Amino acid sequence: MGDVIGMLSAGLLAVASTSVVGYGIAAIGxxxxxxxxxxxxxxxxxxxPEAAAMIRTNMFIGIGFVEALALFGFVxxxxxx
Amino acid sequence: xxxxxxxxxxxxFKTPTIEDFQWPCLTPNWKIFGFGLCVNREVLLILLAGxxxxxxxxxxxxxxxxxxxxxxxxxxxxVDFVRNAIVLEVIGHEGLGFVPYLTTVMFFVxxxxxxxxxxxxxxxxxxxxxxxxxxxxxxWVLFNAVGIRRHGWGGYSKMVLFPAGVPWPMYILVTPIEFxxxxxxxxxxxxxxxxxNMIAGHLLLTIFFLGTAYLLQPSITALFAAAxxxxxxxxxxxxxxxxxxxxxxxxxxxxxxxxxxxxxxx
Numbered sequence: 001m002g003d004v005i006g007m008l009s010a011g012l013l014a015v016a017s018t019s020v021v022g023y024g025i026a027a028i029g030x031x032x033x034x035x036x037x038x039x040x041x042x043x044x045x046x047x048x049p050e051a052a053a054m055i056r057t058n059m060f061i062g063i064g065f066v067e068a069l070a071l072f073g074f075v076x077x078x079x080x081x
Numbered sequence: 082x083x084x085x086x087x088x089x090x091x092x093x094f095k096t097p098t099i100e101d102f103q104w105p106c107l108t109p110n111w112k113i114f115g116f117g118l119c120v121n122r123e124v125l126l127i128l129l130a131g132x133x134x135x136x137x138x139x140x141x142x143x144x145x146x147x148x149x150x151x152x153x154x155x156x157x158x159x160v161d162f163v164r165n166a167i168v169l170e171v172i173g174h175e176g177l178g179f180v181p182y183l184t185t186v187m188f189f190v191x192x193x194x195x196x197x198x199x200x201x202x203x204x205x206x207x208x209x210x211x212x213x214x215x216x217x218x219x220x221w222v223l224f225n226a227v228g229i230r231r232h233g234w235g236g237y238s239k240m241v242l243f244p245a246g247v248p249w250p251m252y253i254l255v256t257p258i259e260f261x262x263x264x265x266x267x268x269x270x271x272x273x274x275x276x277x278n279m280i281a282g283h284l285l286l287t288i289f290f291l292g293t294a295y296l297l298q299p300s301i302t303a304l305f306a307a308a309x310x311x312x313x314x315x316x317x318x319x320x321x322x323x324x325x326x327x328x329x330x331x332x333x334x335x336x337x338x339x340x341x342x343x344x345x346x347x
Contacts, residue, residue, distance in 0.1 A: 053170070057333065060330060061333060071278065075280075078280075
């Protein structure tokens with residue numbers, strides 16, 4: 001198992017540079033976060049459609065904050081060669 | 082997808098990099114007070130974006146009608162959206178004075194972003210750090226100035242650094258975090274979000290259309306060129322969506338920061 005992972009990561013590093021792999025890892029957390037965030041927002045919009053406008057505004061604010069983390073990873077992938 | 086991957090794997094294909102965002106100077110190397118003045122494509126596009134915003138608003142509201150038609154109708158929808166969906170929703174009635182500023186910023190950011198997919202221009206203005214960081218600094222100065230004017234220096238510092246309802250030993254932890262997150266990090270995240278979205282979008286479009294051009298040669302790979310072109314075309318529509326969304330998020334976060342500076346309890 002360890003060998004397989006080692007070979008996989010060695011192959012991955014041969015194709016892509018470390019910074020690109022780092023960006024992939026940096027995208028996991030915000031991906032989960034936005035998934036939860038939007039899922040919960042849609043759930044509450046379905047439960048209370050009259051509050052949809054307010055929920056949507058707050059959803060976008062939250063997405064803005066969470067998304068920034070993934071984008072920091074993206075920018076750092078370019079800066080750190 | 083497959084097409085672009087194949088193209089990247091074959092020798093001879095030059096993948097677009099961050100260096101492709103640098104444009105050569107169109108003017109001789111002028112100096113103003115020791116600073117280099119370089120007019121390149123980016124500078125021309127910024128000026129064009131400013132001119133487009135100015136001209137659209139001037140034409141739309143030069144002779145406003147009671148029953149709006151055409152362009153005036155469209156621009157009123159934009160102003161109405163900022164007023165109702167952003168300012169009244171986030172700040173409330175006391176924020177109505179910020180509607181002109183927020184509308185202008187949103188429209189400028191949107192026009193700058195959408196230049197990335199307009200044939201002939203095809204370069205998002207906001208993919209150079211100078212523009213987003215300047216817009217973010219304006220937001221930073223604005224919300225701090227509004228907060229200081231509303232609460233005074235002492236009141237505003239106390240509001241930002243010592244949030245109410247926290248047991249006093251916690252201030253050892255909370256105060257540095259609040260200082261970093263409110264004063265230092267806000268302009269950085271605001272600008273990096275816009276910048277990275279535009280760089281990523283431009284790189285995506287470049288790689289798929291370069292891939293199409295590279296694969297279009299008399300061989301079996303020409304079949305993959307169609308796939309690359311189809312995905313690239315779909316991404317153009319996606320970029321239009323991203324351009325509007327990022328302009329919206331920039332504006333609404335500016336409004337959120339203003340609301341935070343204006344709030345009395347926080």
